[in-house]
Amino acid sequence: MxxxxxxxxxxxxxxxxxxxxxxxxxxxxxxxxxxxxxxxxxxxxxxxxxxxxxxxxxxxxxxxxxxxxxxxxxxxxxxxxxxxxxxxxxxxxxxxxxxxTEVELASRLSEAPLIAITGSNGKTTTTTLAVEMLKESEKIPLVAGNIGTVACEVVQHATTDNIIVTELSSFQLQGTETFHPKVAVLLNLFDAHLDYHGTKEKYGQAKAKIFSNLTDEDYHVVNVDDPCVLSLSERAKGIKIPFSTKTEQKTGGYIKAGAIYFQDEKIIDVNDIALPGKHNLENILAAICATKVMGAKTEQIQSVLQTFTGVKHRVQYVEAINGRRFYNDSKATNILAANAAISAFTNPVILLAGGLDRGNEFDELVPALKKVKAVIAFGQTQEKIVKAAIEAGVAIIKKAERVEDGVPLAYDVSDEGDIILLSPACASWDQYKTFEERGDSFIATVQNLKGQ
The missing domain is CATH 3.40.50.720 (NAD(P)-binding Rossmann-like Domain)
Known part of the structure; x- marks a missing residue:
């Protein structure tokens, strides 16, 4: 330190x-x-x-x-x-x-440079990818922040031989003053945590603090497909590293002819990537941009992308029962995340959704629900989810008290080949202490169902 x-x-x-x-x-x-x-x-x-x-x-x-x-x-x-x-x-x-917040202490004490990653969705996946991609580089990566280990614990044994990759929430970033990463990554911005911040504008301002103390020698990695991200990063100092799934970004990451590129270098064919879901291509591009500028080797990045299938509670494959596949996406605590999870599948989806009522409606979930075979709604937002499902014309709508009650209901209305997906679109705090607890309850219930 x-x-x-x-x-x-x-x-x-x-x-x-x-x-x-x-x-x-x-x-x-x-x-x-x-x-x-x-x-x-x-x-x-x-x-x-x-x-x-x-x-x-x-x-x-x-x-x-x-x-x-x-x-x-x-x-x-x-x-x-x-x-x-x-x-x-x-x-x-x-x-x-x-x-x-304690990440401010970590920044003031850290000998190791920091890669800081934030956004409404995809933070944990991007952080995990970045840590794996940096292995075999000159600096030994350490992980900190929301993903598990508290940042001010990690800095106590970090040296100049390390690089710390930290996942940061808006709650953490709002409590920063001199926080200074070497690489600042903003993935996306969606209406979330409005019960805490009050407005999307204030939520965005909290996220944008990740850029506040960058210098001309630092980097900011931004999703140019997201207008809110572009607006929040306008005044950021340092070298801009853009990424996009839609347009070529010669100074950053992009997709061309079915392959992932960083600047002019082809990294990997999209078909060779193990991690499912179109939304994860953004996370992959962000991780490549953040790590390439810090010395990650292409061979290591390729190896990670060919083998990494995701992290727990993020579209996590759980079990197959009589031809039905169960997926745990308990980390989907907002509508954007649930939309992305639903769109990751081509088979019919039976969706379990609901949770803490933060005062928002679910109109933005309706387009995704139009592709869904059945909805099982639970928690405080149960009636709002049901309303959105009716508007979307979902054929089968059921109500459950909790996730554990919803799993057998979902199985009962399913057929062979269906996907049974927990992607709540809500925080867990109305019924569970954490999204992890909610996801573990889903997994345990699925496993019990298999044993019956």
Missing amino acids: KDIHQFKNQHILIIGLAKSGFAASRLLYQLGATITVNDAKPLEENPEARQLEEIGVRVICGAHPLSLLDEPVDFIVKNPGIPYSNPLIKEAVRRGISVV
């Missing part, structure tokens, strides 16, 4: 634990900061808080008292999931106290 004394003796308030808050607390404590940890969960239900208390950290649990701001506070590290409408955060901002 670099500049390890920059936080020494600073008074830092950490609001919200979970993975990122816990990691940030431990790191700042080790670096000599005077920290106070505040979490809404009661201490007796909070193992992370108890662990921090045991090593000498001051911990206040059960509520977010405004009186914490009457003490010396140099800045606040906020868990990304806590909205800015939280009274404590709102008051801190009003008082001019800096509020950041």
